[in-house]
């Protein structure tokens with residue numbers, strides 16, 4: 001059997017008619033930027049999350065960059081960030097010339113809240129939380145630390161659409177929640193897209209103006225802005241997908257449970273869910289020693305896998321100026337050597353899940 005690590009076509013085909021109808025409707029409308037689809041999506045996504053404001057932007061990275069910029073975080077400021085994350089999370093900080101201060105992950109792959117306070121200095125302005133792989137970080141403890149030290153909180157929810165902690169949606173705890181709608185995300189568009197959500201009316205207003213050249217009224221520019229807009233087509237298609245997000249996430253949860261119950265091989269460390277967290281399983285991550293060899297063995301059996309992520313941000317070429325050596329974040333580096341993402345996508349068949357589990361169980 002041939003099983004790709006990810007397949008976008010399955011998720012599309014299930015709602016093909018709805019997507020195609022919506023596409024034609026928008027193409028024929030003659031309105032393509034900042035129209036009624038974007039405002040409708042913004043209010044529908046805000047109400048899905050249970051937060052007052054959502055503002056569509058061009059991408060997840062753009063959302064992060066805008067969040068730190070509008071919180072006034074820049075040169076000379078430090079931001080606490082998870083060491084174990086995708087580099088885009090950290091770029092939201094570095095693009096604003098602020099300095100990322102890394103903190104090791106807990107066993108749920110998210111920032112270890114117990115290790116944050118020792119990294120806070122008089123320059124620290126904010127904590128960046130990433131709800132990695134679809135599971136909420138320990139928000140109760142993180143928000144307590146932020147309040148105690150008067151720090152801003154930005155949540156990177158690019159992998160956690162619909163995930164919650166103690167019944168509250170990710171993205172609604174901090175000053176800003178930043179979402180990506182890159183096609184492979186749980187709530188994916190058919191191109192690039194992103195959004196910021198916030199409960200603060202002033203911040204929401206600032207994002208609305210900033211994303212559109214700093215202009216509220218055409219050709220009147222009240223601040224320096226950027227061009228970072230969600231377009232009508234993506235917004236319309238996201239509305240279709242959002243209407244099905246709960247069922248798509250429920251399917252992922254069933255698939256994860258299948259792997260949890262059927263993979264029985266002591267060499268493989270399966271993911272755990274934090275008490276109080278409701279995961280949406282953006283990826284299904286296992287850990288295994290000799291990962292690269294296992295990955296090749298799986299490939300020979302027709303099973304595609306990926307590594308999220310092979311090089312931690314602190315060791316990437318791009319952040320070499322921070323001068324962080326190999327060995328400085330050993331837990332993160334160990335995860336980078338051992339994590340493996342198994343095939344996992346909406347529309348994956350039970351026989352495919354079973355085949356993956358059987359092959360893994362056959363490894364001694």
Ligand SMILES: *Cc1c(COP(=O)(O)O)cnc(C)c1O
Nearest residue numbers: 059060061086088089158180182
């Ligand atoms: C995808 C992703 C981003 C970036 O989103 P884009 O829309 O691709 O810019 C940021 N952070 C995390 C954790 C992501 O997975």
